[in-house]
Amino acid sequence: FFSGIRFSLAATMKTQISFLLASTLASISSGFNIPPPPYTHKTSLSAKQNAFERDLRFKGAVNFRPVEETSFFQGEGLSKDPTKRAQQLVDAAVNVAKRRDPDQSLFIQTVTEVATSLGPLFAETDEYFFAFKHMLEPEQLYQFRVPWVDDEGRTRVQRGFRVQFSSALGPYKGGLRYHPSVGVDTIKFLGFEQIFKNALTTLNLGGGKGGSDFDPKGKSEAEIMRFCQSFMTALEPYIGPNRDVPAGDIGVGGREIGYLFGQYKRLNQGRFEGVLTGKSADWGGSYVRPEATGWGLVFFAEEAMKDQKNESLLGKRCALSGSGNVAQFAAQQLLKLGATPVTFSDSSGTIYEPDGFTQEKLDLLMEVKAVRGARLTDYAAKSPSSSYHASERPWSVVDEIDLALPCATQNELEEQDAINLVKAGCVGVFEGANMPTTPGAVEILEAGGCVFGPAKAANAGGVAVSGLEMAQNAQMTQWTEADVEQRLNVIMKDIYHQCADCAETYHDRTQIKEGANIAAFLKVAAALREQGAV
Numbered sequence: 098f099f100s101g102i103r104f105s106l107a108a109t110m111k112t113q114i115s116f117l118l119a120s121t122l123a124s125i126s127s128g129f130n131i132p133p134p135p136y137t138h139k140t141s142l143s144a145k146q147n148a149f150e151r152d153l154r155f156k157g158a159v160n161f162r163p164v165e166e167t168s169f170f171q172g173e174g175l176s177k178d179p180t181k182r183a184q185q186l187v188d189a190a191v192n193v194a195k196r197r198d199p200d201q202s203l204f205i206q207t208v209t210e211v212a213t214s215l216g217p218l219f220a221e222t223d224e225y226f227f228a229f230k231h232m233l234e235p236e237q238l239y240q241f242r243v244p245w246v247d248d249e250g251r252t253r254v255q256r257g258f259r260v261q262f263s264s265a266l267g268p269y270k271g272g273l274r275y276h277p278s279v280g281v282d283t284i285k286f287l288g289f290e291q292i293f294k295n296a297l298t299t300l301n302l303g304g305g306k307g308g309s310d311f312d313p314k315g316k317s318e319a320e321i322m323r324f325c326q327s328f329m330t331a332l333e334p335y336i337g338p339n340r341d342v343p344a345g346d347i348g349v350g351g352r353e354i355g356y357l358f359g360q361y362k363r364l365n366q367g368r369f370e371g372v373l374t375g376k377s378a379d380w381g382g383s384y385v386r387p388e389a390t391g392w393g394l395v396f397f398a399e400e401a402m403k404d405q406k407n408e409s410l411l412g413k414r415c416a417l418s419g420s421g422n423v424a425q426f427a428a429q430q431l432l433k434l435g436a437t438p439v440t441f442s443d444s445s446g447t448i449y450e451p452d453g454f455t456q457e458k459l460d461l462l463m464e465v466k467a468v469r470g471a472r473l474t475d476y477a478a479k480s481p482s483s484s485y486h487a488s489e490r491p492w493s494v495v496d497e498i499d500l501a502l503p504c505a506t507q508n509e510l511e512e513q514d515a516i517n518l519v520k521a522g523c524v525g526v527f528e529g530a531n532m533p534t535t536p537g538a539v540e541i542l543e544a545g546g547c548v549f550g551p552a553k554a555a556n557a558g559g560v561a562v563s564g565l566e567m568a569q570n571a572q573m574t575q576w577t578e579a580d581v582e583q584r585l586n587v588i589m590k591d592i593y594h595q596c597a598d599c600a601e602t603y604h605d606r607t608q609i610k611e612g613a614n615i616a617a618f619l620k621v622a623a624a625l626r627e628q629g630a631v
Contacts, residue, residue, distance in 0.1 A: 186220070189226070190215075190219075193230055210532075211229075217603045217604070228622040228625060244327060245324040259305065260284045262288040266301055269342070270291070272306065273308045274287070275313050275347070275349050276348050288306035290304075291560070297616065300588075326357075326359075329356075329360035337372060343373055345375040347421075354375045357373060375387075376566070383566035386562050388426040390423045391428075393557060393561060394502060397527060398410065398550060405606075409434070413499040414437050415502060418533070442473070442490060447473075447491045449483060449491070451484070490514060493517055495517075497522060499523065501526045504533075508534075509533045515541035518542065519547065524546065526549050550609060553617065554592050554595075593609075
């Protein structure tokens with residue numbers, strides 16, 4: 098299917114029945130069972146895999162070529178040794194991305210990370226290789242001009258993007274990022290990660306991402322409003338409540354979502370529908386959405402530490418990077434569970450409280466960052482117990498730490514940072530940002546005995562509650578804060594067990610990253626096969 102599809106017109110005319118009925122009859126005659134519901138830790142992983150493999154080999158409208166016949170291996174030949182064969186297929190998958198998009202380093206990095214985890218699957222069944230290769234190409238990728246007028250009356254132009262990577266599991270879902278670094282590479286990397294993250298939530302969500310190179314810092318309220326309105330005017334033809342539902346990300350919070358939603362209604366004669374998530378709870382939003390990524394991160398860490406180390410978070414000293422929503426609400430939940438946050442950071446440096454942030458100190462930090470939009474130096478000026486470290490990351494500041502929660506941006510925790518954390522006694526690293534830890538740093542952390550929670554699993558709380566917001570919008574109702582928090586807690590713990598159980602089957606239970614990639618991949622690949630050549 099994924100390597101080349103050949104439709105048999107003669108067979109179709111002979112049967113004179115629908116594709117669905119033909120598939121069903123052939124399934125019965127060949128003896129395979131209809132695939133089970135979306136995988137959770139209560140479902141047999143081997144049963145799901147076996148059903149998928151039998152479905153892959155179903156001789157209906159879809160046929161496969163042996164992987165040896167493809168151009169990837171002509172003249173070379175695949176090894177019979179499973180380990181070498183797996184590495185050959187991993188390298189081939191990565192080379193597909195490198196050949197097509199040689200200048201997209203972030204996209205290639207995330208493709209490499211996922212493909213490496215899937216090596217055992219590639220070695221077992223060639224079709225998994227083709228399924229992964231199929232996933233590397235977005236279904237749609239839009240780039241558009243976003244003109245806007247600043248307060249001096251000058252017309253400016255930014256670039257806008259939206260990648261609709263995969264709708265295999267549901268409508269495209271992923272945030273919008275406003276940051277000068279946004280380009281095709283960034284959007285594709287984030288969108289690709291979003292496919293697997295959304296698959297782990299157990300909700301019917303596809304993968305997408307979008308944004309602009311617009312920088313909201315230093316812009317007036319009126320300028321931000323005008324830009325958001327222009328951005329939505331360009332984006333609106335490509336989205337909808339059952340097609341593509343964006344949310345916020347870096348640079349896009351509740352204020353920006355409000356302006357975007359208002360313009361969407363204006364363009365659609367006042368139609369009020371769930372086309373965006375992250376809305377205010379007063380007009381269609383969900384409780385706990387602003388807190389979801391940070392709270393979910395801590396719920397995941399709590400379950401992982403309990404399962405992997407038989408430890409709670411009580412008394413744990415925690416280093417956090419970033420100082421936005423994710424870091425702030427992660428710290429809030431850490432305090433509730435008896436842990437002690439000791440650092441935050443922004444692009445200028447790191448603030449360190451040796452004795453930890455209390456709720457009062459956290460409230461001060463949230464006022465500085467969320468209300469006033471100021472730098473952490475303002476917090477340092479008001480907290481004599483703190484120390485400010487200009488141009489330094491938290492990982493080089495702390496000398497005694499139990500957990501690290503990188504919540505700022507991609508590739509912020511590098512090899513030397515990982516060495517510092519292991520020396521400081523760190524036993525767990527859980528990613529609140531998207532791909533904040535470099536591959537080399539991950540290896541050092543895992544070798545040092547750290548529990549590692551990858552972003553696609555650990556920070557899935559935000560998109561999970563976005564999915565819950567979509568459900569509430571569809572029902573024209575609103576659940577209570579306690580109800581949403583409880584559902585989020587259950588989802589995050591289920592995500593952890595999906596990852597750990599899958600890791601135990603194919604690698605080792607401690608390798609959560611590999612388990613996350615495999616569990617998500619199996620679900621998306623099965624959906625792709627069942628839906629045909631799309």
